[in-house]
Amino acid sequence: MPAGRNEQIVMLSGEPGATLAENVRLTLVDMIMKGAFDEGTRLYPERIAEQLGVSMTPVREALMQLAADGFVDGIQRRGFHVRTPDARQVTNLWQVRQGLELTAGELAVARRRDGLISDADIDYLSALQRSQESSEALANHVQKLDLNGRLHGRIVELSGNDILVSVYQSIRTKVAGSLVQRGLDTWRDRLEAESNEHWGLINALRDADFAAFETATRRHLARSLKDALADLAARPVDRDLTTKPKSVQA
Template sequence: MLVRAKADLGKLVGEPGETLQGTLHRTLLEMILFGFFQRGARLYPQQLAEQFEVSLTPVREALMRLATEGYIEAIPRRGFHVKVPTPKQIVDLWQARLGLELTAGELLINRLVAGEITEDDLAPVLATQSELERDGANMTHNRHTQLNGDFHQQLVTLSGNALICSIYDGIQLQLLGAWVANGLESWRDRLKHEGRDHLNLIKAIRKRDHDLYARTLREHIGRSLDGALSDLRQQKVELPAE
């Protein structure tokens, strides 16, 4: 998923092949993740429909989907409210991420060994990591989220397994990380470890070393989870009184 500049949040812009409901869902999700709405804010379907110049039905459908996914809360007689993710939700998603990336990495290395792909196919991954390193200190939160997500998504894509890619893309883990860290600067403190881990993952892939890849990934995802939970502890927000 493309992470748009904050100035573009709230603008309904569809992507090729996307339904209106899908565009609304993606747009509202980005608005939630990157602070367009205050945490705990109430979302009024009629106001959103007027803002986007669409009918009420697809807006309600998008909001119900976001509620099902846990990004907002549907409260009887109080409507839809932006919510803070729970520690259980974070842990569940990071565990799913670990399982998917472990399998994807194993398949990627197997493809290298079998000659189905070459190290030249790692070029997009290397380019993304170079951009992360080059822009590090001056990078915006949105841009970091985009590049970090691209790095992991590119590795998963090289597994050649379309189902894994689809599931990984669907759970949008990098964006959930942005949701937790929104408004904080703690993510900058983790850039050094993140960059080192990324380089070690690339090293393991080039060496065709399954065990090294798995160990490095487990450490990397573990640090990421610890960071997300730490950020979450600083994001306690109560719903406003009605």
């Protein structure tokens, strides 16, 4: 539901050793992914800091990172507003993603043939996919998306190309942001197709078969792009903006 005047924000904790700013960022990403804020909602640092019981500094750091990741627009003198990408941006992102994942797959297959990718590496991919199919992940879309990102990210890491990994990581959060459903539940209808596609990728790597990997990648990304665009078109546009706390009302 949209974030209203009385909605409370509950701080989440990231990885051990995470900074306060990272925990604030994680909290806001979780809320955005769940659709707690509508497109265009202005996020006031004062209100967030007050509700989380922290100073303004980590909140501003978190919002700046969210802007860099594409979750919000940071506009000078107008603040931070929750951002929804348009169809053209999502399509462009998927085109770049496909090129990177195909290149990574080609390199990973070659490394598998050369014995540089072990059965244990492939088993780890399988474990990530099984985790996506667990009851815990199926009950939590944000957790499901995180596991999905980790699976694709690990496949790219198996390419052994640090520059490719860095470029892919720079768009990974933007891909997740494009999958925000804002109250839609259509992702559950796609679980079987997604699972079959992921196993196709994993098995192709296990067999060191790039032709199979390419086919599986193109099928998977074509289907996921179609679904992302359908969800984008179906999202309600409600600009019930989050209000400032009374102490900072204009």
